[in-house]
Amino acid sequence: MSQDTQSPSQPSRRSFLSLIAGASLGAVGGGFVTSQAAQTQSNAPKAPVPNIVQVPPVTVDLASGVKIHAIQTGFVAVKQAHRQLVGLEAARLLSIAADTRWTDWMPINTWVIEHPQGIIVVDTGETSQINSPGYVDCDPVTGLVYRNNLRFAVTPQDQIDAQLRALDIDPTSVGTVVQTHLHSDHMGGLSAFPGAEFFVPEADYPAGMGVLSCHFPTRFTPRFAQFTSSDIPGFAQAHALMSDGDLFIIPTPGHSMGHQSVLLRDGTRNYVFAGDATFDDVQLRNVVIGGIVADVGMARASIQTLQTLVREQPTVYLPTHDPDSRRRLQQAEATLL
């Protein structure tokens, strides 16, 4: 759980925007709340793992020589209406703000692929700074949404750079970072990779719903995927990341306008690092749309495209916040429809 401490929020910040953010609806009282403080609120989630500061990484060695590390950069909890769309689509942000039901703590996974041609990081997770006063307020509007509708439990030891060093991987040796999207819990470790080439979704950069662009590293000059024709089932287009044709960026828009995933081919099996295309594989199997979604139609189409892939080829499906992703990775368990 978080070791950070917080000062109370400033009531003067309340405004019309606070309606969207939920502050005036009494959901959490308008404060930016750490995991410890959250425990004092009746509706807020309890701390995930008392007395345990870190979930250790999971490492899998594939027959091809590729190694995958699952690194969990702490926990996030959201409103139930954030995790799953309820009510009117057009009123989804209000539904989230009004919801007093919280999810359990969910993992914030990142993925590190040690490939013969280089080290690739998929998402950089959350930073422990997320619970520091003012961190999200560099963008006052987006900050209100974060402060009122999400809870984080992230220690400095949870951060991706600290965990990479513990694995004897120097973050400066990482050659490629692919961001599935730029929500805070996916981009908090961007500055840990000064030597990397970054791929971010073109439609989400430099601004988009939930993007804290104020925390982009200085001299941040990311690239965008160039999608060309592919033979991946369901995906007419993909961006090849490696010359040997086993690692791709695939478009999975909807959760954000440009949301993208990463696909690794290992023999006849695929591994899909799916970001927030869905919150878990149950949502993939049942075509359940999240409540925090930029475009519902695109999100549904992306899930159906992923279903085509999963139907046609054994695919280990790994969303960021699925508590079962790490087990499926360890057991190379393909999702069955």
Ligand SMILES: [Zn+2]
């Ligand atoms: Zn997201």
